[in-house]
Amino acid sequence: MDVVPPELNSLLPDEIMDTEAIVTDDDLPAVCPAPPNPLETQDAPVPMETEVPEIVTLCTAAPSIPVQRTQALTTLTSTDSTPSSGTGSTGTQLLLTPSSSTMTLQPTSLTLTAPKPSSPQVTGSLQKLSTPLALPANHQLILNKVASSPGSEAKPTMLKPDGQKLVLTTLGKAGQPIVLALPPGAGKAGTMLSPGDGKGQPQQFKVVTIGGRTDLKPIGVQAVSTASQLIGTSQTAQQGQQLKTLQITKKIPVSTAAPVITKYIITKALNSKGLTSQTSVSPVVTGRVLTQSTPGTPPRTITVADALSTSGGSKVAISPLKSPSKLTVVSVASPSPTSPQKSVAVPLSVALGQQILTMQQSTPTSPAKAGVSLSAQNVKPVQTVSMGGVPPQFKTIVPLATPPNVQQIQVPGSRFHYVRLVTASSGSHTVTGSSPSSVAGTIQPAKPMVVNSAAVRMSVPIVSAQTVKQVVPKPLTSASPQVVTSQQQRLIMPATPLQQIQPLPPGTLLAPAHGQGNMGYAVLSAPYVTQLQQSTIVTLASNSGFSTPSSVQTQARLPLNGLSASDSTSRPRKPCNCTKSQCLKLYCDCFANGEFCSNCNCTNCFNNLEHESERLKAIKACLDRNPEAFKPKIGKGKEGESDRRHSKGCNCKRSGCLKNYCECYEAKIMCSSICKCVGCKNFEESPERKTLMHLADAAEVRVQQQTAAKTKLSSQISDLLTRTTPTISSGGGKLPYTFVTKEVAEATCDCLMETAEQAELSNQSQAMAERVILEEFGRCLKRIINYAGKAKTDCC
Template sequence: MDVVPSELNSILPDEIMDTEAIVMEDSLPVASPAPAPSGVDATETSVSMETEVPEIFSLCSTATSTQMTLALTTPTTTDSVPCTMNSGTQLLLTPSVSSSQCHTPAPAPKPTTLVAGGLQKLSAPFTLSANHQLILNKVGSSSGVDAKSHGTPLLKHEGQKLVVTTISKGGQPIVLTLPHTAAKPGTVVRTGDATVQPQQFKVVAIGGRTELKPVVGVQTVSTASQLGSSSPQTASQNQQLKTVQITKKTVASTAGPMVTKFIITKALSSKGLSSQTSVSPVLTGRVLGQGTPVTPPRTIAIADTLNSASQSVPTSKVAISPLMSPSKTVAVGGVGTSQFKTIFPLAATPSVQQIQVPGSRFHYVRLVTATTASGTAHNSSPSINSASSQPAKPLVVNTAPMRMSVPIVPAQTVKQVVPKPLNSTAQVVPTQTQQRLIMPATPLPQIQPNLTNLPPGTVLTSAPGVGNVGYAVLPAQYVTQLQQSSFVTLASSASYSTTTGIQTQARMPLNGTLSVSESTTRPRKPCNCTKSQCLKLYCDCFANGEFCSNCNCTNCFNNLEHESERLKAIKACLDRNPEAFKPKIGKGKEGESDRRHSKGCNCKRSGCLKNYCECYEAKIMCSSICKCVGCKNFEESPERKTLMHLADAAEVRVQQQTAAKTKLSSQISDLLTRTTPALPCGGGRLPYTFVTKEVAEATCDCLMEQAEQAELSSQPQAVAERVILEEFGRCLMRIISSAGKAKMDCSINC
């Protein structure tokens, strides 16, 4: 069987699956290139906006009498995952392995692994392993059979084939048989051969869960197709591959040390304006767990801590956005209009579900607080408390599942959310029993009728003691701001900040000064609305589902202080146009350009060659649906070409200037570094200005004093010089010591 079942395909969104892959080398041979399955239309891999994710499967590869549980995510409190990245493109993780987790064939009352958890139907709660992450189970053949009999998806190796067996929604087994030869990203290769063959999987984060899905040829075809390539080979040429390599050594495996290597390959289209390329991908921590910060140029944010306790996740409908993976930041659209969704990694991996409503620009996130026990999320502890104390009155959400919408952040707001471990007082990643999710989310009243009073930006929290579902809804820019600003504190033990407080934090960092990140990475230009109260689509902030922040608007109601007004305005806009908040730039019909204005422009005097024109502003050409007059924004337009050349030239100049400035700054920095003494403790370098005129004079005085004393005591010249030099050395030490102390004091005070 060489064709992926449609059920499986349906859960593999192209945008997610095309761009990521994990290569598992677990004493597994490297596979030869896998031919893309023929006769499969690449479009089949596309996923509807709202996708049912029927299964989470664990991949259990049979290995001869060896049993290994391999967690892709950060292990738990008992496991540590050293994480390194080479050349900024590869991340090496070395998780320890529990040898006895995966293969338990018998059903457990409180399943702790996927294998033991039974059928992983989306609609039914399931239990993840200790760290709530995908577990690759390497089991013996006999164990695999047992596990399969319990409905656990298995990844079996049969010669040259990798068979992923699971149960579809309809109860039908889904068997994914991998081609014998598969060596390319986006293909799945079997496991277990002595010959090294790359087995590649795609990490699919679904609603907070990360699933490792084998990449099959169909996906490869899709990728190639999307990237405009006619073959997988061409596709690979057009892609930049970001690889996350996870190396695992079994520690307790009965089979002895094993090395498992995962390679998460992020493919980026080289097409500058394509939706796949506008942003460096971010792999949130669900995939790999606690990670070491990754260095540029390509940042792969590895998620933070994970719980060790079992958690259940009531999964009903998990949205896989066709636009992006939930665990990464993906550009949608093109320059100027690209939109991004930033999804935060959560500690409780399976507890965030994303749901996208067809036709909606919002991505709904369902956040379910996981518990430490095997109970469902409905029994979870509250994730965010102190709702009553918040002036903005965050709603206490009942236990019913609810959907959260996530406004997509405009292109300018693209940021790589890098969850970084904070100190004890600043913790973004929730603890084991609590979740703190700050999610760019906006509830859509028409979809969430019981939350019609929730305007975008409302922070939803669960009440202490009664909450089981924690929601935090914040405008997208807050997410990015909060994420990038280290001052954000989401301590699990502290009371959750009020909504007003959060907003204040977003606008004003805790230290009272505008943070560099905020000032330099502000999502977009501030608005200048004066009459619309920023509650009409005239306001770009409002139109983008964001709060006004650092804007120049007057009488602004686009904030948490005016929730009700804002909600009404949103509702009014949606009443007028249900697609008011949808991106205006989207994909056109088949055969047309990839991007086009959803409504078309109506320009009359600008020739569609000025930024008045929304098409031109979005750097796309006018299409047949435009009603513009005298349009010059078409492919062969000489005026357009001239403008483009001018724009390119201007861009080059800007880049050159930027490069020159950077170089100058670097040189200055080097100069300062070379001219400043190093602290004895190695804690940095002192500013050269520490040697002030007064310090120099005092030093000279000391030296002169020593010289005079030596002279008075009729010391030989050699002795006098030595005394003077010793005094000079003491002076230097005092200067250094004082500087270090001052620096330390400064750091404490600051």
């Protein structure tokens, strides 16, 4: 069994997990469908967003590349999702030619094409990257733009403020990591990545390196420096950004070769201002990196294909959450082709906020082909259905056509919840454990195609999505359904406290992975994980050859609502009790919050994966009625007003806005000018409100004090009794001291507290109260001793 290495968790930058660091952008479209793939005509055309997503395609240009499986990644092409895009003189090209002898890559070219005519930066600029890459020693290739158009680097303005830098890194395979960095100029091309929302958001710069040797850290460093340069040159606003490099070492079994130690180096840009919203991390999938979330950037599709033969095709979709939220990366296993030479084009489709990054594996049958073809068009496995007006958070990707088994793994101390999806073909692998030390062991040596992935959370901008894309499960078209012994799917899902994220509906995409790669990845939002937990897991287990379904059952289960136990306690979600709405109307809080119902008391609930189609219809209906239906009701008020206010205002008539019927009061905010309430008492100077507040505060303090007192008392009593009992005798002999249980101590505390309260209520003096309490305590002790003695006697 593969277990997500705990190291991934520990090594992942905090910012990744920090939802607060996520930048939200309402303008981002939820999902960017990948451009139709000419090669895969059977797929229905992917609906396009209103905003045309740009696509970045990484593909290997050299079909004839020597079989050394390694970096087939040769071409990076970013094009507008528009089919016709990409032609234009405006394209920017980056040429990369690895000079390192150690590199198995054929001289290739990295081409970035930004078809956006409107972006001046891109226009007519052809940039070449210095091909002679340094670092042959460590097998690292870092692409830097050697000659860039004068404007690109020199002019920070060239980059849109919110422009995002695209850093493509590595794919390195055994000891040959490659880092591709798109310089600002390229980023321009990157305009594709950062469409001009004009939000002025700082660029994000992330470098992720996967695979390669253990000594890759330097790469990260270098990448960092590069990134820093880029940042410094391209974006003035982002000065002071810091980069962190994470290194994750994994042993990745290769099909026929000995296991290779692969290191994941995640370099992230940190905003010196506090790591906040500007940080994002490129998801690392199966040794591939692909994505960057770019808050404020328009929908874009990035497709990357690399020559990694070991990985299975997969698609990754990250659905934007209503607000920053956690994303889950799910690896999807698919039948792997029999082709020994695993040259696989792996289109990765990831939707970040409005970006979709499509990873797909084309399963070439050519035995000796290291060549990788990759294009956005290969996104076929995933079908995106446009749901007009559906918010991004509802962007949904329908479960895999061939649902995998899911195994949930919770790594102690990790904020991520891992769920592994295991395809039916998987053997009887069992989870080896989540201990950090088992990293290398987490991957079955027998699984040649297993690729490591890192859990990455990306910042997902809030999208005011006008469209919803739904990914429909596609039938596996991959060639040979050869059964692979180790097809595994791993779902990595960070679970963060809900309060940190806006509840998000399923925004996930699970695309059937094709090809040899046994791993696919998808990003799931927590609700989906919950659903998977509820349904898919079991279902899949049943129909799969998975020999140890029980193991699935016994896997650490995700806490409710995708929250860890601690998280759940921090903000438990109230279960709904809907009876007539099928939980498909806004009456239902779960639905309104974009969550699946989980552990609710509802009847005839349709707010789950089993009724995804109905649910989507309902979502659409709600959005038709009110496009803002799923947006947070509590938002920022106008200038001069309170920071928080109800977006629509309340309409209370009888509650005085001082009961929880009032949405303003419930949100603990005061009514504003837009409220239409009658007899409102929920305003700053309201005496009633102040009284309520004081009462509430007093009550809260009282509860806290009582709790603290009880705890302390319990501890003291327990300690006292524990120490004294052995010597306490009743009728001679020692009493069993095990009778002082927690329950006994607590019961004693309850008695004392009750006595204290009665004394307080009867207005007794403190001295008197203390006396009464002590007397009660004495009685309690006596009773305890008596019972203990009796128990001893009975026992004897």
